Amino acid sequence: MLVERTLGFSLIGRDFSKAHAPRHRRGGSKIREKNALSTPRLFHVGVPGFVQSRAFRCIWLLEEIGVDDFEVVMVTPGQPYGPQMRSYGVRHSRKLPTLELDGQEISESGVICQVLAERYAEHKSLLGRPEERLELLQWIAMAETCITFRIPLLPTLMRPDQDLDSIRTGAVEPMRAVFRDNIERFEEHFDERGSDYLLASGFSAADTMCGWSLDTLHSWGVMDLSAGDSPKTLAYLERLRARPAFLEAEKYVNVAPGRYSRGCAPLDD
Amino acid sequence: MLVERTLGFSLIGRDFSKAHAPRHRRGGSKIREKNALSTPRLFHVGVPGFVQSRAFRCIWLLEEIGVDDFEVVMVTPGQPYGPQMRSYGVRHSRKLPTLELDGQEISESGVICQVLAERYAEHKSLLGRPEERLELLQWIAMAETCITFRIPLLPTLMRPDQDLDSIRTGAVEPMRAVFRDNIERFEEHFDERGSDYLLASGFSAADTMCGWSLDTLHSWGVMDLSAGDSPKTLAYLERLRARPAFLEAEKYVNVAPGRYSRGCAPLDD
Numbered sequence: 001m002l003v004e005r006t007l008g009f010s011l012i013g014r015d016f017s018k019a020h021a022p023r024h025r026r027g028g029s030k031i032r033e034k035n036a037l038s039t040p041r042l043f044h045v046g047v048p049g050f051v052q053s054r055a056f057r058c059i060w061l062l063e064e065i066g067v068d069d070f071e072v073v074m075v076t077p078g079q080p081y082g083p084q085m086r087s088y089g090v091r092h093s094r095k096l097p098t099l100e101l102d103g104q105e106i107s108e109s110g111v112i113c114q115v116l117a118e119r120y121a122e123h124k125s126l127l128g129r130p131e132e133r134l135e136l137l138q139w140i141a142m143a144e145t146c147i148t149f150r151i152p153l154l155p156t157l158m159r160p161d162q163d164l165d166s167i168r169t170g171a172v173e174p175m176r177a178v179f180r181d182n183i184e185r186f187e188e189h190f191d192e193r194g195s196d197y198l199l200a201s202g203f204s205a206a207d208t209m210c211g212w213s214l215d216t217l218h219s220w221g222v223m224d225l226s227a228g229d230s231p232k233t234l235a236y237l238e239r240l241r242a243r244p245a246f247l248e249a250e251k252y253v254n255v256a257p258g259r260y261s262r263g264c265a266p267l268d269d
Numbered sequence: 270m271l272v273e274r275t276l277g278f279s280l281i282g283r284d285f286s287k288a289h290a291p292r293h294r295r296g297g298s299k300i301r302e303k304n305a306l307s308t309p310r311l312f313h314v315g316v317p318g319f320v321q322s323r324a325f326r327c328i329w330l331l332e333e334i335g336v337d338d339f340e341v342v343m344v345t346p347g348q349p350y351g352p353q354m355r356s357y358g359v360r361h362s363r364k365l366p367t368l369e370l371d372g373q374e375i376s377e378s379g380v381i382c383q384v385l386a387e388r389y390a391e392h393k394s395l396l397g398r399p400e401e402r403l404e405l406l407q408w409i410a411m412a413e414t415c416i417t418f419r420i421p422l423l424p425t426l427m428r429p430d431q432d433l434d435s436i437r438t439g440a441v442e443p444m445r446a447v448f449r450d451n452i453e454r455f456e457e458h459f460d461e462r463g464s465d466y467l468l469a470s471g472f473s474a475a476d477t478m479c480g481w482s483l484d485t486l487h488s489w490g491v492m493d494l495s496a497g498d499s500p501k502t503l504a505y506l507e508r509l510r511a512r513p514a515f516l517e518a519e520k521y522v523n524v525a526p527g528r529y530s531r532g533c534a535p536l537d538d
Contacts, residue, residue: 051421095454106403108410115403134375134384141377141413149418152320155489157426158441164433172427185364220424 046253055097063245139206315522324366332514408475
């Protein structure tokens with residue numbers, strides 16, 4: 001069984017080989033028909049031209065694998081996500097992305113990408129080779145830590161009585177250096193490896209994870225890859241952005257709140 | 270074999286049952302003697318009374334498991350970590366924490382905690398029950414995302430021409446609300462579960478991960494658990510801080526740069 005083979009124990013505490021009735025039947029899904037899995041439903045939000053939630057990483061991953069049967073729910077930006085998700089049956093989560101899968105609610109895009117990649121690994125593996133597991137996990141973590149405000153800078157930034165000068169010299173400028181250093185770590189990696197993607201074995205969940213981070217922060221100039229010091233990382237980002245699955249995943253940011261199936265096709269409620 | 274049983278494939282691409290000569294032999298290590306594993310070496314830094322690096326999470330975990338044979342290298346704060354680690358034989362990493370294990374360099378505290386917890390799971394499991402795996406992974410991710418600056422607030426904060434008012438109203442105040450919301454998520458969890466620790470099955474790597482985040486940000490008042498709205502999360506933090514393994518892990522912040530074995534005992538170079 002797929003999940004048992006990959007992980008050594010059941011994915012979310014029960015056996016996926018026991019088929020569950022999918023909520024929304026669609027024709028032509030080779031992956032779904034084969035494994036009789038329920039439909040993954042992802043909650044997502046975006047502001048066109050500015051930002052897309054981390055659910056982008058997960059939709060991109062599903063597109064790369066070629067999963068035909070999934071659902072994306074776009075919520076309204078700027079309004080609390082919890083109540084909006086409640087209206088779609090979510091019980092606990094109030095954070096994006098949220099994945100609904102077999103009655104479970106799963107948060108954290110890194111976990112969601114792993115869960116989905118493991119679930120559909122028999123169709124197309126985006127988990128790298130077994131010996132790359134630790135590297136994959138480090139990139140998944142790095143996708144967040146490379147955009148995390150350096151923790152010792154937080155007290156200066158968050159002080160109630162802070163002034164502009166101390167914020168600039170005590171938090172913002174040091175953080176710019178951290179972002180430059182993080183770019184350098186990517187650049188060194190591509191220099192040493194000469195690979196097109198983060199793992200030597202090819203495109204993986206490491207790329208959907210770090211790709212969103214680089215794409216988002218580069219588009220704002222916060223991690224500016226076009227300054228000339230990181231040509232390989234810039235080429236990597238351009239390679240990612242040109243992938244058909246990336247372009248498919250980008251479509252959702254432009255649609256109205258509501259439910260969509262693959263290809264950004266509206267679902268009637 | 271321990272690792273095979275837990276993961277379904279070898280932990281870092283080779284079989285741990287093939288023993289490697291430990292670099293620093295010490296007496297009395299039941300765990301090491303049993304499995305003939307090499308000595309884990311963690312790189313760490315801290316400023317007394319202010320902050321300890323995320324390596325704290327990993328040392329704390331080793332102390333909870335009761336691993337007798339490990340090494341901590343304290344580097345000098347405020348100086349680049351890469352060159353300091355090079356002088357101890359680290360080849361690539363320039364980020365803390367770094368774990369050296371069987372000739373591999375592993376970054377990201379969440380990955381290091383998983384690797385160490387898996388390695389010593391036969392002695393004492395801090396990975397929760399198999400059916401808690403997804404919950405564990407979500408807490409490990411949450412430990413970072415709960416302290417990550419909300420991404421859409423970054424452009425305002427990082428703009429070169431920013432003024433104090435826009436930073437306050439466009440980044441700092443919204444981020445304070447995010448931190449309050451993150452505290453509320455912990456509080457809701459303890460309200461619903463009534464458990465002493467994050468996983469229902471008891472203390473786990475989820476606690477060493479989130480514990481460092483809460484301990485650090487609470488001590489600065491950035492995530493203030495004593496404001497009255499989160500009594501259960503405050504009690505949780507106090508429970509964590511009272512654990513003997515937490516207190517053992519705290520000792521390293523007070524010592525001079527150099528190599529130490531368990532119990533913060535200096536190692537001669």
